[in-house]
Amino acid sequence: MATLSTSLHRPVPVEKQPALQEHSRLRTGDWWRKVPAWRNVSPSEFLDHRWQVRNSVTDPDKLAQLLSGVVTPSFVEDMRAGFRIAPMQLRVTPYVLGLIDWRDPSRDPLRKQFVPLASEHEPDHPMGTLDCLEEQRDARAPGLTHRYPDKVLFLALDVCPVYCRFCTRSYSIGSHAGGVDKLDFHPNAERWEEAFRYIRGNPQVEDVVVSGGDVYMLNHRLLRSIGEELLRIDHVRRIRFATKGIAVMPQKILSDEAWLGAVADTAEAGRAAGVHVCVHTHFNHPREITEISREAVDRLFQRGVTVRNQSVLLRGVNDDPDTMALLVRRLGYINVRPYYVYVHDMVPGVESLRTTLSKAIEVEKRVRGQTAGFNTPTFVCDAYGGGGKRALNSFETYDRRVGVAVYRSPVVDPGRAFFYFDPLRGLDEKVREAWRVPAKRRRMIDSTVERSGL
Ligand SMILES: *Cc1c(COP(=O)(O)O)cnc(C)c1O
Ligand code: SF4
Secondary structure (H helix, E strand, O other): OHHHHHHHHOOOOHHHOHHHHHHHOOEOOOHHHHOHHHOOOOHHHHOOHHHHHHOOEOOHHHHHHHOEOOEOHHHHHHHHHHHHHOOOOOOEOHHHHHHOOOOOHHHOHHHHHHOOOHHHOOOOOOOOOOOOOOOOOOEEEOOEEEEEOOEEEEEOOOOOOOOOOOOOOOOOOOOOOOOOOOOOOOOOHHHHHHHHHHHHOOOOOOEEEEEOOOHHHOOHHHHHHHHHHHHOOOOOOEEEEEOOHHHHOOHHHHHOHHHHHHHHHHHHHHHHOOOEEEEEEOOOOHHHOEHHHHHHHHHHHHOOOOEEEEEEEOOOOOOOHHHHHHHHHHHHHOOOEEEEEEEOOOOOOOHHHOOOHHHHHHHHHHHOOOOOHHHOOEEEEEEEOOOEEEEHHHOOEEEOOOOEEEEEEOOOEEEEEEEEEOOHHHOOHHHHHHHOOHHHHHHHHHHHHHHOOO
16 A cells, blocks of 8 residues: 555656656757758758748749649648738748648648638638727837837838738738738838937837837848947837747848847847847747757857747647647747737737637636746737737626627726627627627627726
């Protein structure tokens, strides 16, 4: 008896628990050679960011060509039809394409983020709008949003190394697609100067998010000049450069010395002046993190640059607790600090990727406690209507039956109600029908607001 109970309680050594070790097993080798067109691409070519840029795929026909013989003709047809209705154009790096499991592309979490399928399409939620966070309402200069008291969002440019189907800024990113007329935020000295002038003139602004688009696409001189300009402003204490690049083309950190130098030197100059200059990136799935990513992040780490991560919770990609937990632990393992997980914004054209709020709350519950608290992301909802980021659980009311959550945002606008709307797919048929009728829709929203006491 004694033996039995001891053996039951003896902890399994950590190295014998495969799930616990999985996060540290990063993909190595020449995995991209599985794509027939890249069978002869050598590691030195694949590790060169210029090769990655040159071979990025921006044309659905080109993608179909690249995959011919790998995927079925019906998949290609589905994909082509998907692109015809998508609000974002195609742009994806060989690095990402090589990580996709093309033997099972329908279920692949990376494919889902970049390549739409018509068969997956769901009608938009009736409350979806292009600029659902109303970033343009709070714009103080073209491409400069000032919503929170001490921080601003500066959209320096409008291009990225990849185009994510679910992008919140599909109102400006990339070129016109799916009938969407986009705002134009090209890098432009005059527009930038207007933004800097606003920041100079507003001493309450201590924190500048330099985003886009993606600062990966800025040449090193321009990036350096933004850093220098901001570091000249006494009241700026924190600067973040936002780039998805590290997640989709880590090669650039390893082979573009000038660009890495611009970031690292700015961080160093900032440090000397007591200003924290960081990089914010965007990994969504543990499979996006390879040995190449680890080396890239390590370059930044060795030069003292903090890298934080912001993910989007995506249905069928990372909305199960095990995947999210693995992502979070793997990020910690390579020294990227998980910062936020956003519930999916109400972006049109990608309804199939949205989850319910209750799903997001459940994932958060099961992720918290997996690892260090400082490496545990906060799950937030960037509230519909422009209330800013709200902790998921801080809603005033959440009516799961109609799928409406009401948030307050005392700092941004104390009197107003802000929202999250669950996707209609999981709701009762009667409720789903009610959402299609404007008057009934209004009533469901109003009555939820009323119950919240707002
Ligand atoms: C997200 C965001 C910021 C930065 O917010 P943090 O919570 O500090 O990361 C700043 N301005 C706008 C408009 C934002 O959307
Ligand atoms: S990299 Fe960021 S800004 Fe660019 S398309 Fe993706 S989510 Fe949007």
